[in-house]
Amino acid sequence: MNGKRSGRAQIGKQGLRIDKLLWFLRFCHSRAIAKRLAEKGHIRLNGRRIVRAHAIIRQGDIVTIPHGREIRVIRILHLPDTRGGAPMAERCYEILQTG
Numbered sequence: 001m002n003g004k005r006s007g008r009a010q011i012g013k014q015g016l017r018i019d020k021l022l023w024f025l026r027f028c029h030s031r032a033i034a035k036r037l038a039e040k041g042h043i044r045l046n047g048r049r050i051v052r053a054h055a056i057i058r059q060g061d062i063v064t065i066p067h068g069r070e071i072r073v074i075r076i077l078h079l080p081d082t083r084g085g086a087p088m089a090e091r092c093y094e095i096l097q098t099g
Contacts, residue, residue, distance in 0.1 A: 015056035016079045018043060018063075024080045025089045027065055027072075042066050062096065073097040 016024070022034035022043075035053040037043055043050040044064035045057065057063065059079060065072050074093040083089075 015058045017053065018045070018050060018055045018057050019053040021057045021063075021076075021079070022065065024083045025092055026083075026086055027067055037066070063093075070098050 018038050019028075019031050019034040022028045022037065023031040028034035028037065038050050038053040038055065041049050041051045042065075045055060046062050047064075057076060057079070059076055061076050063074050063076065065074065073096040075096055076093055078092055080089065080092050
């Protein structure tokens with residue numbers, strides 16, 4: 001295994017890109033939609049506006065997401081490894097506020 005591959009795996013253990021996370025947690029139907037949401041500045045990470053789809057999310061972070069006509073504030077409990085079913089996705093976060 002080369003150095004690039006092992007370095008990428010280590011980053012994956014520490015955090016996950018915001019676009020991937022939104023897709024894995026089923027807040028977006030596709031990763032492209034999640035990327036656009038992040039790049040347009042509609043997402044907040046720990047109270048700060050995100051304008052990059054490659055912003056890294058870690059366990060314990062607070063994420064504010066527009067979801068339909070509501071705004072959801074969630075805490076990341078643990079990072080998913082893959083995009084799974086809705087029950088699996090819901091175990092990865094807790095909703096702090098909806099409105």
